[in-house]
Amino acid sequence: MATKRINVIIAAALFVLGALVLVYAATQLAPQAGQSSAGSSVGGPFSLQDQTGATVTDESLRGQPFVVFFGFTHCPDICPTKLFELSEALNALGDDAEKISVLFVSVDPERDTPDILARYISSFNPRIRALTGSPEAIDGMVKAYRGYYRKVPTEGGDYTMDHTAVVYLMDSEGDFVAPLNMERPAEEVAADIQRQL
Structure with a gap:
């Protein structure tokens, strides 16, 4: 029973950590208004x-x-x-x-x-x-x-x-x-x- 509870706590901690990493990545990589996102994957030859x-x-x-x-x-x-x-x-x-x-x-x-x-x-x-x-x-x-x-x-x-x-x-x-x-x-x-x- 204790092992199951520990596994649930570890899984929850990993989920929270993963969510924090995603939020950080989104805020760091998203272009801000007025700034160019050089190397962006949006746009190209036409x-x-x-x-x-x-x-x-x-x-x-x-x-x-x-x-x-x-x-x-x-x-x-x-x-x-x-x-x-x-x-x-x-x-x-x-x-x-x-x-x-x-x-x-x-x-x-x-x-x-x-x-x-x-x-x-x-x-x-x-x-x-x-x-x-x-x-x-x-x-x-x-x-x-x-x-x-x-x-x-x-x-x-x-x-x-x-x-x-x-x-x-x-x-x-x-x-x-x-x-x-x-x-x-x-x-x-x-x-x-x-x-x-």
Whole structure:
């Protein structure tokens, strides 16, 4: 009986110790707002086309911080809301908005052609570029950003898309800084972006 009690105490102590190690690791490794997580496993090479047909790559963005958001034009709520919030943050940046790129990457290349993206994105800040490409190119970028998307059939033979709703802030070297918390006033979001300029 005493041995069983000792084993339970040891197991509980090991559990607590393991939890403390995980908490410590999370606090030490997570990037803080305004700091780059150099060597982060989020982000990587990509080559897509914007709404004008111009090629956009990770290399073409070097030297300038950028923001990435994955979505699609048939998205009923999350995408237009995030794009509106990003537009407000760009407005709050004033002239500094010229020093950053904001990328809306479609996870629905089947429907989101450059022409459709051009019409859709025209409702938001003109600094936002909408990107599309082959399914393989989109899939590669989403995986590089540790994102997720999936086609979900709906009634009548149509479909919608489940997708990651993270807004990624990247520094001028293409390294992940932190997810942008859009649940704040535009001025606070703009301040996070401005720290990368």
